[in-house]
Amino acid sequence: LQHYFIQSNLRSSMADNKDQPPAYNAYPPPAGGYPPPGGYPPAGGYPPPPQQYPPQQYPAGQQYPMQQYPATGAPAGNVVVQPYAASNVIVVQANPVPPPTNTIVAWIACLCFCMPIGLVAVCKANSAENKIRQGDYAAARELGESAKKWAIAAIVTAVILGALIGIIYIVFLFTVLSNNVY
Numbered sequence: 001l002q003h004y005f006i007q008s009n010l011r012s013s014m015a016d017n018k019d020q021p022p023a024y025n026a027y028p029p030p031a032g033g034y035p036p037p038g039g040y041p042p043a044g045g046y047p048p049p050p051q052q053y054p055p056q057q058y059p060a061g062q063q064y065p066m067q068q069y070p071a072t073g074a075p076a077g078n079v080v081v082q083p084y085a086a087s088n089v090i091v092v093q094a095n096p097v098p099p100p101t102n103t104i105v106a107w108i109a110c111l112c113f114c115m116p117i118g119l120v121a122v123c124k125a126n127s128a129e130n131k132i133r134q135g136d137y138a139a140a141r142e143l144g145e146s147a148k149k150w151a152i153a154a155i156v157t158a159v160i161l162g163a164l165i166g167i168i169y170i171v172f173l174f175t176v177l178s179n180n181v182y
Contacts, residue, residue, distance in 0.1 A: 099141035101128040102148040109151035113158035121150035 110118025124147035131140035
């Protein structure tokens with residue numbers, strides 16, 4: 001019964017076309033078509049190009065004047081000026097590769113092996129990095145090598161002291177154990 005009631009209400013609402021939208025052909029487009037969207041300039045094309053200037057010509061045999069670059073703002077590196085025919089050619093050589101500072105080896109030696117000697121290696125490596133920032137590559141190379149030597153000294157010292165302490169410990173254990181045998 002309830003099913004029949006729902007179907008009858010559905011049929012009656014479909015028969016009643018008051019709630020339906022109007023057909024698509026009920027509103028014809030305006031005469032002449034739709035206007036162009038607002039905000040755009042009317043179609044007309046581009047403005048005429050500006051007047052062209054005649055090309056400049058130099059007298060026969062005369063070339064462009066040579067230009068020299070100012071010394072300020074020159075790139076970093078070694079600048080070499082080489083004479084070439086009637087003009088100068090400036091060649092800028094790339095910066096030399098900075099020398100190794102051995103910072104990582106110094107920190108490993110300081111933290112893992114012998115701290116007092118490793119700390120000297122860390123200070124030398126830090127000084128080498130400062131010299132690189134200042135552009136003094138020769139001093140940086142010497143300090144980097146010095147840091148490497150101090151780091152190696154810290155590692156060798158720790159190994160020798162470790163072996164010596166190990167030998168003393170083993171001798172002590174054998175001495176104590178051999179005296180307490182029942």
